């Protein structure tokens with residue numbers, strides 16, 4: 454009997470080791486699947502067209518004394534000069550002077566020189582001056598969608614390294630089901646892949662720091678050029694660099710399918726709720742748990758109000774948000790400091806990749822927070838019902854939830870992380886169940902034999 458138990462235990466141990474090996478192998482292969490060759494085929498010589506957005510009477514976005522057509526020209530010019538340093542590349546600009554040029558004319562220019570890619574250079578602004586971050590707009594047509602996605606991911610990684618917040622590689626369709634953005638649509642109609650780089654928001658403080666002067670706009674041009682060089686795997690004898698390997702480390706995509714993840718989400722986040730954890734009426738410290746989810750795209754921003762939505766904090770990046778991988782943290786802890794004298798009604802909004810938001814439940818407080826008495830200030834016991842719009846609020850936050858992986862892509866570019874994790878859990882459960890079945894069977898057998906022996 455003892456020998457038999459040892460044999461069974463050895464067998465179970467072997468099963469466990471085998472299962473672990475299989476799982477480790479599966480996980481390793483998942484990681485290596487994340488790098489892929491460039492989908493777009495090119496000839497030995499690559500033709501690149503750079504389009505400085507706007508021009509002439511079309512000023513583009515304006516912020517203070519800077520206008521977009523001037524910003525895009527500096528960036529495009531720098532990008533042009535940088536790309537000229539590479540071998541086997543022809544670089545053109547749709548225009549170098551300040552003039553009106555229709556989107557169709559720009560696309561026709563690119564088609565005329567048989568461009569491999571048309572890069573349209575832009576800067577962004579939002580209606581309420583609240584948005585910040587960088588994004589790439591790509592085509593919704595095959596195979597340009599895959600080309601744009603691979604370039605966009607490579608480029609946004611470089612922008613993230615510079616410190617910019619990522620708003621994703623996306624496309625927008627019009628009612629006819631073709632590309633919403635004219636330059637992309639017109640170019641696609643002439644069989645030229647095109648995309649728009651919205652470098653940052655010129656009207657928001659966190660982005661404005663990158664474009665304090667001309668050097669900032671030029672720096673973006675250098676980043677753009679480097680991304681193009683890596684995407685096409687260019688070499689430069691002048692610079693002594695060879696990026697041919699880089700064109701094999703792109704995000705997986707397929708020419709035959711659209712990357713689902715780039716398709717615009719037309720529904721707001723599915724879940725958004727807040728819960729009070731702790732509250733100190735003397736210090737004003739409030740600790741909330743925030744839970745939210747969007748089943749189509751990652752959450753990217755949140756903001757909150759302490760006066761039932763009359764005034765809102767600035768947008769903050771959603772914890773763990775990664776527009777490239779589709780990840781975000783589904784639960785986090787938010788610490789707020791409520792000003793004295795205020796009886797808050799707290800609401801929070803979760804925003805997805807399409808800038809659509811869902812508001813949480815409202816947390817109403819039964820009493821006002823104690824008013825902190827400043828020097829030469831009399832304490833007043835009168836509670837305030839609402840807060841002035843500009844009320845400064847301190848806040849910190851901590852991720853406490855799990856990272857959610859979005860079902861971001863189609864078969865061709867599936868993010869297999871979810872699948873593998875589920876598989877791992879199922880296998881573990883299976884091994885445990887198997888262990889107990891074998892154990893029970895052995896115990897029953899042992900008992901039978903024991904009974905038989907003792908009956909004799």
Ligand SMILES: [Zn+2]
Nearest residue numbers: 506513575576
């Ligand atoms: Zn623009």
